[in-house]
Amino acid sequence: MTTSAPQAVRVRAPGKINVSLKVGPLRADGYHAVASVYLAVSLFEEVTASAAAQPGITVRVDAGGPLRIPADGIPLGPDNLVARAAAALAGHAGIQDPAVDLVITKHVPVAGGMGGGSADAAAALLACNELWGTGLSAADLALLGAGLGADVPFALAGGAAVGLGVGDELTPVAAAAPLHWVLVAADTGLSTPAVYRRLDALRTSSGAGTEEPETADPAVLAALTAGNAAALAGVIHNDLQPAALSLAPALDNVLQRGKELGALAGIVSGSGPTLAFLAADADAAARLQDALRAEGHNALAVYGPAAGAEPADPAAPADHT
Template sequence: MTTPVPQTVRVSAPGKINVSLKVGPLRADGYHSVATVYLAVSLFEEVAATAAARPGITVRVEAGGPLRIPASGIPLGPDNLVARAAAALAGYAGIPDPAVDLLITKHVPVAGGMGGGSADAAAALLACNELWGTGLSAAELASLGAKLGADVPFALAGGAAVGLGVGDQLTPVAAAAPLHWVLVASASGLSTPAVYGRLDALRTTSGAVAAEPETADAAVLAALAAGNPAALAGVIHNDLQPAALSVSPALESTLQRGRELGALAGIVSGSGPTLAFLAADGAAAAGLETALRAEGHNALAVYGPAPGAEPAAPAAPADHT
């Protein structure tokens, strides 16, 4: 009897930029309500799910991509979002002894404010859904994803969307034409809880009272819908930016330098420390990437909106030759 060759499903999922991010006050549950405008960009994580011979969920990570994101320092145990995603899907679908090996290829900065871990989780959900033939709908996957992290449903959907609640209540929005950005990755990440904590501390010190955010910025949505980078440059905003710059002051000089080199605007992506510079067009983004790299920055031109989680290649036998 011939032993079946393990099947592998590869899925990619995008990193994101928060083009606008309003953050409410600290809630009793320890979270903050937000009103954000997500934009998926053309920097994709990849997860390969391979059927394993024995029950268990194993996770491996390899470095990849033009930003040279290292694979070291990422926990590979059951607390990894990819392992949690596979376990959640197995539990929901009634698979008692899931047997899968999950290989993450890192392209999105780790702890960089671009939702790389959420992209991994989204890719793992879609990959395992295909590998195991569980047939869950997009809505079911999004519901499972929301329990793993606020950004996971958006990584599944991609495109551009308004996120309310903790960011998981999504409404797709129009984005007429690709917008071009240059990302600058930092050598080390920032803790999202630490940045939110610094925001709370800064507000307390200054006496600022934050309102509960209920709607996204209409001017941002209009600029996205028109595909107008000049209009968008004047209205992008991130409530977390002062806190991220307070935790990592060196980011301020890089933001200034990007603007001096021709960016229409620059912003901290999410909780940082990745910076996103808006360019006038693709040629301007390519020139800005070259200029920043010449000065030693880990820069990459990308565009958005980009698609959400999708198969990177059809299911195929793993190569064991």
């Protein structure tokens, strides 16, 4: 008895926050070396890959999640990361004229510093791998993912990890105990290249030198491994935060307000503008979420570490947790 190929596969992949991010100087190749401590959180992108009747890779977006996520400006053509992921997988597997319809359910803020596009690419790789029966291993998919974006391999793996190089050289971190956070999404995004350019400009104007980062902060790793929120609150750091706040000064007021409302610490997530507030526990996160929402902020309590890209039950409703 043979098993027929699935007609549709739904996969979810997590957004991430950087609980620590060191950024080196601008290199000759235009990139920056980083030492990042990634934490996958329970806010998931979902991609459904369905067999199409005609050759081609089509992309649609459904922006119906727990946060207000405007879908305007998301490219739906071949430049979309899910389309590029499907094309890369088809090319690697020797599939001529792939025929697939890809639907992205957006939960992670767009251009928000949480790796939402990378999560989409990771989910698309896994979904198409299953839909087409190409049988690529996790390592194969990670290699393909690295060619699409530095954060894609982490979205495939999930959990917690140190990322070196441009962020794609991953070493898992044994962080089993959950940490609780409240995300605050902005109404508009920030361009990652623009934030890095502003960082370079700020460093040049201040005359501050910087070295290539080679390791993650041991204090961050110890607190993360232990699930010690109080200890982590004192050591989280993001080299991109001054640049993000320079481009979006209103974020600083929200950071201060979150702390006044009970957060142990607050940080810009990656290149921003999403903010991540660390809470003492799940109850404290729920209270902080409600307090921020009462003041009109687009807030959501999440936890991490969360699982990496994985198939979702096609019969179940889309969910962010």
